[in-house]
Amino acid sequence: MMNYAADPPGAGGQPAPGTLRTPAIRAEGLTVVRGPRKVLRALDFTVPRGQITGLLGPSGCGKSTLMRAIVGTQAKVTGTLDVLGRPAGHRSLRTRIGYVTQAPSVYDDLTVRQNLDYFAAILDPRHTTADRHHDVDRVLTDVDLTSHADALAGNLSGGQRSRVSLAVALLGTPELLVLDEPTVGLDPVLRRDLWNLFHAIAADRGATLLISSHVMDEAERCHRLLLMREGQILADDTPDALRTRTGAETVEAAFLHLVDEASAAARNKETTR
Numbered sequence: 001m002m003n004y005a006a007d008p009p010g011a012g013g014q015p016a017p018g019t020l021r022t023p024a025i026r027a028e029g030l031t032v033v034r035g036p037r038k039v040l041r042a043l044d045f046t047v048p049r050g051q052i053t054g055l056l057g058p059s060g061c062g063k064s065t066l067m068r069a070i071v072g073t074q075a076k077v078t079g080t081l082d083v084l085g086r087p088a089g090h091r092s093l094r095t096r097i098g099y100v101t102q103a104p105s106v107y108d109d110l111t112v113r114q115n116l117d118y119f120a121a122i123l124d125p126r127h128t129t130a131d132r133h134h135d136v137d138r139v140l141t142d143v144d145l146t147s148h149a150d151a152l153a154g155n156l157s158g159g160q161r162s163r164v165s166l167a168v169a170l171l172g173t174p175e176l177l178v179l180d181e182p183t184v185g186l187d188p189v190l191r192r193d194l195w196n197l198f199h200a201i202a203a204d205r206g207a208t209l210l211i212s213s214h215v216m217d218e219a220e221r222c223h224r225l226l227l228m229r230e231g232q233i234l235a236d237d238t239p240d241a242l243r244t245r246t247g248a249e250t251v252e253a254a255f256l257h258l259v260d261e262a263s264a265a266a267r268n269k270e271t272t273r
């Protein structure tokens, strides 16, 4: 079994001093401005290593923006944002993070294997052809697409295309996987299979997964949750603790309870001004 949760090596291949127990992600006062608006407003949170953290909240609350900041592709980010012990966007993080955007990024006129081979070559141009082919076979097995390896990506179903995107992100055995709504539009069986795969990746490899969704029932499948609303974190807890704390039966009910609580607090603040 391989452990993908190692800290960046220091001298002699040892973890760099002070990084051994750092969380996968640490944000303090994280703020992002897009256009004229503050889209993320002074977020403080940590994401522990080796677990699945769900990032949940309604459409437009800032989930994708937060993910883009974490992988280092978002402009106008202020505050502290450390990822795997380095500042977000640091060059050394490139091969340590896998990122899947909402739109599957695969070439329709290439086969599944050709797509993966192409991305593997970009990821590490120094890799030998044999190593590259080995990596491609590994990720094809991971996402259960070996039998479709020679199919044109353009002829795949939506779920299969999502799995090709996930396979691309798994090349290079990332320590952190950032998945933006990976199950959107998939049927219940595929969604279940993908969640089983996410759990296997976390359990077998010690990888950290940050997965966004606006489907609240998926929250129950996560070890921890970051609940977002209007660019702020409403809660950062386990599903069990959230339900207990709010007296709700489901995470969805707990979320609605917290929204009502936050709205009431905002109204009180207004009236006491």
Ligand SMILES: Nc1ncnc2c1ncn2[C@@H]1O[C@H](COP(=O)(O)OP(=O)(O)OP(=O)(O)O)[C@@H](O)[C@H]1O
Binding pocket: 034, 035, 036, 039, 057, 058, 059, 060, 061, 062, 063, 064, 065, 066, 214
């Ligand atoms: N290029 C942009 N310029 C200005 N504002 C933007 C831009 N892209 C997104 N926004 C705004 O930023 C906010 C957060 O968007 P974001 O895509 O992060 O939300 P989200 O929670 O991921 O939504 P969804 O679940 O629909 O994908 C939204 O209000 C959106 O309108």
